[in-house]
Amino acid sequence: MRRVGATGAAALLVLALGGCTGAPPSPPQPSVPPPPTASAAPVSFETGTDVGNGRPDVSHDGLMVRRRAVIAVHPAPGADSGATRARLEQAGAAAGVVLSDIVPAVLDxxxxxxxxxxxxxALPPxxxxxxxxxLAGAAFGPAGSYPGVEHVHVDTVLVHDLRFTVAAADPAAVATAVAEEGILSDALGNYATALDGGALTVNYTGPLLSDALVEAVRNGMARAAGKELSDVVLAPRSTxxxxxxxxxxxxxxAEPEPEPSPQESAGHAHDAGH
Incomplete structure (x- = not known):
């Protein structure tokens, strides 16, 4: 990752897709969907990812996985993070770049x-x-020139870019059932839904998901729709x-090994002397 900018601490801005993902909508209160026929073994969720300390077991790649250029900004202590974000968004608008939200777990x-x-x-594909x-230069100027930012990093990350679709007589009812169960928010974090043509579609762009998490999402949608897991179609968001x-x-x-504290170093030195 290259360090390119100047002044701030603890906010990250990642530039990628124009189509922003978000929490599922609150559709009108619908009829209760039919009894579920799908089931799934329990899955341990971390919001948006199950990467942990490494890349998950992923077989859904190709057009389902994309690269994104990212910007990570360390704001200065006490800086207004809203103002920092606004400067990047203004610079993006001036350059014709649409920014969207993405979770920090896309980073290594x-x-x-x-x-x-x-x-x-996030920046467009x-x-x-x-x-x-x-873009960072246009927003913050040369390193050290903008007092709200300590420094800026840029990098490229891998993200899953997925579309889950299940046919349903009442897609709004299925969306409500999915939202109430919470399995998609647990597995995906941010996602967007569409209720079109007698189907519920869930769009996701974010950290790589393991095959187990992908199947848990399909199971959750199938259960809410009263369908089989195989009825939930997985595809890339764009072909x-x-x-x-x-x-x-x-x-x-690999993560860097933590440096020993002065007390630990002193203790090792004392042990070595005996």
Whole structure:
């Protein structure tokens, strides 16, 4: 990850897709869907990801996985994070770049050890590190020139870009049942829903999901719709552009070993003397 900017602490802004994901809508109170026929083994959820300290077991790649250029901003102590975000959004608007929210877990674990993001934004598909650097420069100027920012990082991350669809006589009722159960918010974090053509569609762009989490999402939707798991269709959100073959991707960078505290160092030195 390259460090490109100047002054701030603890907010992260990630630039990627124009189509922002969000919490499911609150559709009108519908009829109760039919009894579920799908079931799933319990899955342990972490919001938006099950990456933990490494890349999850993922077989859904190709056009379902995309690259995103990201900007991570460390605001200055006491800085107004809203103002920092506004500057990036203004710079994006001036450049014709639509920013959207994305969760910080898209970053590698080693990077998350270094920063604790509060603000997440994202650039459209196809954007590069260079585009992110230019946008950060337009928003904050040369390093050290904007008092609200301590420094800025840019990097490229991998995200899942997925669409789950299940046919339903009353898609609004299914959306309500899914929201009340909470399985999608637990598994995906942020997502967007659409109620079109006799089907419920869930769109997700965020951290890579393991196969187990993907199946848990399909099971949750099938259960709410009274369908079988196989009735929930998984596809890429877009069939154009360049996907990613995860088998060709390098391993994640290992987290740095924590440095011993002065007390620990002194203790080792004392032990060595005996």
């Amino acid at each position: 674990p080693a990077i998350l050890e270094h920063i604790s993001p509060e603000l997440i934004l 196809g954007s590069t590190d260079g585009d992110a650097e230019k 154009t552009g360049e996907g990613v073959d995860l088998s060709q991707e390098p391993e994640l960078e």
